[in-house]
Amino acid sequence: MKSLARFAEYSMTGGLLWINIFIFTTLIFYQPTQGQSTIESTFLLWQNWLNVVSNSLATLDSNSILRSSFPPILSTLGIILIFCSGLILNLISPLFCVPFELLVFKNKLAHGKNQWLDEVISPYKDFLLDDYLFFIQHPFFSLKNFKQCQQQQHRYNKIYLFLISYLYTNSSAVQLEMVAENIRVWRISRALTTSLIVLCVLLTFLVITDSGSVQASHDAIALAIIIPLVLFSFSIIITTTMFSRLVDNIFSQTYQIHKKLITHL
C-alpha cells in the first residue's frame, strides 16, 4: 500500500514537472500569426506537433510487429520517465526548500513558550544539546564562517529527525498516522515547489532564446521577470506554510507524549 502511495506521489509531481516543461516549450516555439488570436496560434502549434508525431509513426507501417508493440513500449517508457522525474524532484527539493524550512523551524524552536522542548532534549544532552543550543543562538548564514550554513543545515536535520524518532518511539499508531500523513503532504508540496522553481528558472532563460512569445519588450519583462518572481514567491509561501503545519503537528504530538511520560513517572 505504501509503495502504491509513493508511486502515485512521484507520478503526480513528475507529471506536473512535465506539464511545466510543456508550457515552456510552447512559449519557445510560439509564433504569433496575423489575424489569429493567441489561443488559435497556440492550438495551431500543437496541431503541427501532432502532425509531426503522426508522420513519424506512419513510417512504422512497413513493419507490422514493431507497429503493434511500439505504442505500449512508448507508454511504459513515458510512465517510467514521469516516475523518475518525480523521484529526482524529491531528491533535489531539499536544495531549495531547506533554507526556508530551517528559518521556520528556528522561529518555532526559539519561541518563548517552548521551555518544554528543553526538558525533552535535556536527557539526551550528550547527543543533541550542544547542537540544539547552537542552532537556536546562531544565525543561518555568516560571512565570517561560510561553513556555518552547511553546519546549521546538519543541525536542523539532526533535531528534526530526533523529534520524529522520539515520536515513533513513544507514540501510538493513531498519532503516528497523523504525523505520517502530514509528512506525505509536506513531501509532495516540496516536490511541487521544486517543479515551480524549475519553471521559474526556465522562464528567465526564455529571453535569450529570442522566441516569438517575447517579441514585445513588455511581454519579455512579464515572462522573464515578473511571472518567475511571482511563481517563486508562491513556492516560498507553499513551502513555509506546509512545513509550519508539519512542525506544529510534530510539536503538539511531542508535547502530549512528553506530558504523558512525566505523569506516568
Next chain:
Amino acid sequence: MYAIKRLIVIIAISILIISQPAFADNQTNSNNTGVYIKAGGLCVGGAILGTFIPIFGNIVGCAIGATAGYFWGKSPTEDPEPITAIDE
C-alpha cells in the same frame, strides 16, 4: 550585514559602469532594451538558483546572471552614435 551592504554597493556601481550611454529619441534603442531585459531575466534566474545559500547565493547568482545576460544580449552590430553637442 555590513559586508552584504558593501557587496550590494559594489554590484550597483558595476551596473552603472557597464550601463549604456543615452541616445536621441529618433534613434532606435530596441537593441539596448533587449540587453537590459536579457540581463534582468538572467539576474532573476541566477538569484532563484542561488537560493540554496540564502542572501549570499541570491546576490552572487543575480550578479553572475546579469553579467552573463548583458554580454549575451550585446549585439555584435555597431552601436548608434551617442548624442552630440548641438551646434549653434
